[in-house]
Amino acid sequence: MLMSFCINCGKIVRNRKELHENLCMDCYVQSHPLVNFKKSKHPILFLCPDCLSFKLFKKWNDPTSENMSTDIMEELNNNLDSFLTHPNSLYVIISSLNPDPFDLSYVKAHKNITITVMIRGKVFPETSPISSITELVLKTEFQVCTRCKNIRANQHAAEITILKKGKSLTKEEINSYSSFLSKMFEKHATHGMGDYVLTPKAKKNKLIFQIGSVKLAKKLASSFRSKFGALVRESYKHEDQEKSRETRKKISILIRLLPFEIGDVLLHENTPLLILKIFEKQVECLDFFKNTSKKFPTNSLFKAKLLYSHDDLEEFSIISQYQDVLQIMDAQFQIYDLTPPTLFKIPSNNSKIKGFFFKDAIYILPPEKLSEENEFKRSI
Ligand SMILES: [Zn+2]
Numbered sequence: 047m048l049m050s051f052c053i054n055c056g057k058i059v060r061n062r063k064e065l066h067e068n069l070c071m072d073c074y075v076q077s078h079p080l081v082n083f084k085k086s087k088h089p090i091l092f093l094c095p096d097c098l099s100f101k102l103f104k105k106w107n108d109p110t111s112e113n114m115s116t117d118i119m120e121e122l123n124n125n126l127d128s129f130l131t132h133p134n135s136l137y138v139i140i141s142s143l144n145p146d147p148f149d150l151s152y153v154k155a156h157k158n159i160t161i162t163v164m165i166r167g168k169v170f171p172e173t174s175p176i177s178s179i180t181e182l183v184l185k186t187e188f189q190v191c192t193r194c195k196n197i198r199a200n201q202h203a204a205e206i207t208i209l210k211k212g213k214s215l216t217k218e219e220i221n222s223y224s225s226f227l228s229k230m231f232e233k234h235a236t237h238g239m240g241d242y243v244l245t246p247k248a249k250k251n252k253l254i255f256q257i258g259s260v261k262l263a264k265k266l267a268s269s270f271r272s273k274f275g276a277l278v279r280e281s282y283k284h285e286d287q288e289k290s291r292e293t294r295k296k297i298s299i300l301i302r303l304l305p306f307e308i309g310d311v312l313l314h315e316n317t318p319l320l321i322l323k324i325f326e327k328q329v330e331c332l333d334f335f336k337n338t339s340k341k342f343p344t345n346s347l348f349k350a351k352l353l354y355s356h357d358d359l360e361e362f363s364i365i366s367q368y369q370d371v372l373q374i375m376d377a378q379f380q381i382y383d384l385t386p387p388t389l390f391k392i393p394s395n396n397s398k399i400k401g402f403f404f405k406d407a408i409y410i411l412p413p414e415k416l417s418e419e420n421e422f423k424r425s426i
């Protein structure tokens with residue numbers, strides 16, 4: 047029986063069929079690379095220097111810094127046939143990147159990363175299966191992504207202005223509105239290129255947010271309204287683009303804050319009203335004279351006087367309660383007898399209750415079962 051061996055490394059094989067062009071498979075693979083980039087199809091990894099999103103094949107991906115390597119490999123593996131030549135009989139997969147492209151300082155200095163391609167299987171039907179690794183160089187370039195380009199060029203599709211008429215916004219208000227909108231942004235963002243909200247600009251009684259997409263801006267405005275109660279008005283601005291000479295529509299959403307909040311007491315047509323709930327165009331109030339709750343059109347309350355803001359209400363302790371007398375005590379230990387309200391249950395003795403003086407009488411408020419919105423407001 048004839049001995050068969052590799053003409054390169056001398057390895058003896060049992061069967062001549064194990065050799066190809068007189069080479070063992072290890073030597074054959076070394077002289078005939080099994081995978082390579084297709085001619086003029088070298089993929090380039092584009093990284094956005096502003097937000098770290100990346101692009102390999104036309105589409106920009108989200109900046110997901112934690113899994114960037116995994117995302118890049120997945121994108122490469124899903125498109126292998128478009129840029130890689132490889133025998134169909136082999137199992138080919140990109141198994142690692144070196145270094146992790148999130149190490150931007152490296153990428154900036156070296157401009158490219160190495161991808162490891164793992165190959166397994168039979169190169170020829172009659173030869174033994176091989177398992178080998180090939181390294182290819184993936185070029186890296188920096189390019190500002192579409193979203194960041196728009197941000198840089200100040201081309202936001204929408205603008206939300208929160209307006210407090212006649213008064214300056216306090217720091218607390220600015221913080222609470224900003225943090226609420228950023229929470230809502232996280233909830234509604236779909237990771238499209240227009241999904242961004244820039245750091246708001248505060249101007250006396252205005253807070254201005256610039257937003258990448260109209261759809262997102264509308265969602266943010268409507269969640270703001272249901273949280274804080276406000277009048278919302280949309281309008282379109284037409285902007286002439288000097289370079290492209292085309293007119294672009296930009297939506298501008300004005301959120302006018304109401305001059306009152308949940309928990310405030312207003313004086314409307316000589317009647318004290320407690321703001322209970324704020325709806326889109328109506329406000330539910332407790333009428334202290336009639337001892338009932340009633341809805342008012344929001345506009346009708348604009349001129350009402352603020353009798354007590356919810357922070358300025360008096361605090362009383364409940365001393366005792368009988369069917370027809372409720373005894374309460376103020377902070378100066380002064381005791382008052384009242385007719386117990388019928389609209390709500392009085393909490394147990396010794397608990398605290400809010401109230402106010404109006405025309406020599408005392409009115410007490412329902413215990414703080416106030417809505418979630420109100421809790422949010424109170425916690426800020
Ligand atoms: Zn050999």
Ligand SMILES: [Zn+2]
Pocket residue numbers: 094095096097098099190191192193194195
């Ligand atoms: Zn970017």
